[in-house]
Amino acid sequence: MGTTHTPLQRHGHRLMSLASLALFVTFMSWLLAMAAQVAPSGQLHTWFEPIGVSLPRHQAPLTMTQGLALAISTLLCTAAMMWPWWELRRLGRGLWQGDVISARLARVVRRLAHALVGASVVRMVVTPSVAGLFGAQVNVRLDSGLFLLVTIAIVAYAMAAIMQHAVAVQAENHEFV
C-alpha cells in the first residue's frame, strides 16, 4: 500500500484482507467436512468444525437421514460462520473507499452485528440438534468467548446508531452556509 492512503483506508484494507482469509479458511473447513462425509469407509471419526461437534465412530455407514442432516447442518453452520466475515469485508471495503460518515456504512455495521448474533444462534440451534441425531454429547460452555461475542455485537449495534446520528448531524450541517 502506498503512503498516500489515510489511516482509515489502511484499516479498511487490513479488514478486507483478514476477512478474505477467514472466508477462505471457513470454506476449506466446509470442504474438509464434506470430504469426511463421502469417505469410502462410511465411518465418521472427524471433528466437524463447522458444526462444532465431534461425532462418534460408527460401525455402519450413514443412513440417508443422517447423511442429509449432516450435510444440511454443515452447510448452514458454514454459511452462518461466513456471514460475519462477509459483512466485515464489506465494512473494510467501505473504509477503503473513503466512506467515513454515511448511511451506507452505518447499515453495513448494523448488518455485521446481525451476522454475529445470527451466526451464534444458528450454531446454538444446529449443534445440539445434530449431536442428538448421532447420540453425541455436546458440551455447552458459557465462557468468555460467548460473552466477548455478545459484547462485540452490542458494540457494533451502538456504533451503527452513532454513525446514523453522525449522518443526520452532517446532513443538518450541510444546510448551514
Add this chain to the structure above:
Amino acid sequence: MTIIVELDVMLARRKMKSKDLAAAIGITEANLSQLKQGKVKGVRFATLEAICRELDCQPGDLLRFEKNAEQA
C-alpha cells in the same frame, strides 16, 4: 420563514453577480442561491462577515425579520 433574506436586493444595488460573490466569499453558487431563496437553516458568522465585506453593507441590510400573521 420569518427571516427574510434580501441578498438579491443588495447584489442589484452593488451591481454584482451571484457567481462573482460566491467565488469571492468561498461558497458554491448553489449554496448562495439557496441562501438568497431563504432555503437554508442558518448562516455562519464567517459567511455573513464575508458577504458584508464584499458588498460593503451591514447584516441588517441582508436580513429582515417579518412577523407572521399568527404572531401579529
